[in-house]
Amino acid sequence: LAEVGAKFDLLPTQVSYWVNIFQRDGIEALKPHQKGRRPKVNKKHNPKHIRHLAERNELDRLKEELAKKNQELHEAKLELEITKKSLALFGPSKHAPKHK
Structure with a gap:
């Protein structure tokens, strides 16, 4: 253990710990795993999270609607x-009703 620790710049106790874990639980115990406490509430089912997603979806929908209306306004x-330029160039049509 001391020789392996010296070769890889590790403490022999760390190498010993890894050997014991491997012998007890196998290779799966040496793979990285998430640290810390598990969350109590699943974020997918959290009412706050659901409300936030609904508000965000509504906001995206409203942005799309606004962009569409702006495009329609621009086209109008x-x-x-x-129409104004054609009237200025060609004048009113002969068949157009006259305003009194």
């Missing part, structure tokens, strides 16, 4: 500009 403004 362009159409109005084209």
